[in-house]
Amino acid sequence: MCVALLVLGLLGVLAWVLLGSRLLVVRSVEVTGTELVPRDRVVATAGIRLGLPMVRLGTGSVEARLERMREVESVRVERRWPATVRIAVRERVPAVAVERAGRFYQLDRHGVTVADGASRPPGLPVLSVASPGPTDAATLAALRVAGELPRELAARLARVEAPTPETVTLRLSDGLTVVWGAPGRAAEKARLIETLRGSAAGRGARTIDVSSAEVVTTR
Structure with a gap:
């Protein structure tokens, strides 16, 4: 019983750290690979709210929004724990x-x-x-x-x-x-x-x- 209570307590603390505390939230957004499109426009289109718990970040939906930009051929969004989101953009190359x-x-x-x-x-x-x-x-x-x-x-x-x-x-x-x-x-x-x-x-x-x-x- 004591072990079970201890496990439940640890899970509760972990859930609080991930979802409820200010320890693991988005504090900065890093953008790489941009020349044609301004960084500020990438960040605005990504729509990542500072202060959002990192675990709640939907990287797939962010990538989908960014790939609708005409300058973007592909993009990868990654969590960089504890508090940074990295957006790696591959731009289309004018031919x-x-x-x-x-x-x-x-x-x-x-x-x-x-x-x-x-x-x-x-x-x-x-x-x-x-x-x-x-x-x-x-x-x-x-x-x-x-x-x-x-x-x-x-x-x-x-x-x-x-x-x-x-x-x-x-x-x-x-x-x-x-x-x-x-x-x-x-x-x-x-x-x-x-x-x-x-x-x-x-x-x-x-x-x-x-x-x-x-x-x-x-x-």
Whole structure:
């Protein structure tokens, strides 16, 4: 009986410490991984009340709220006992810019809009498709092609156009146009482009067509 009472007493103390006392409550919120979205906005969206018992924090619901932010690709919320909540954000990375009605919308590799502004973001190629967005096949094809380019070629990419998913065209900063075609075979096509540019036949070409890697043409 005494042992049982002792156990019940310890459980009662533990419950009080976890749920009723001020010993294990949220006193600070730590945010990591943010560049696009301000920390204060993350904290406000998370909606974590200071003074809330740590054990009552619903990390899943906090993560769900944060993942609705357009800049956030994924997030992990952790309790750091005794009194800190850590929010680790993985932001979406802008891959291209789309111009509409005088504004530039930055899209990530999935076609999701990450940010927008009045000026073209430096370093991002411009995407030209009929209906840009995460469910548009032409958008996804163009983003896949841009994402598969070798670093040297990607650094020269100024514009990517995709009237259809099978007709992706690249405009490079040095004036060269590359008719890429459908996504795939990126390493092989990139080698063909560099080989042609170094050859006598391709040295003066303004357009290289590698849409069919078996039959490459220049003009």
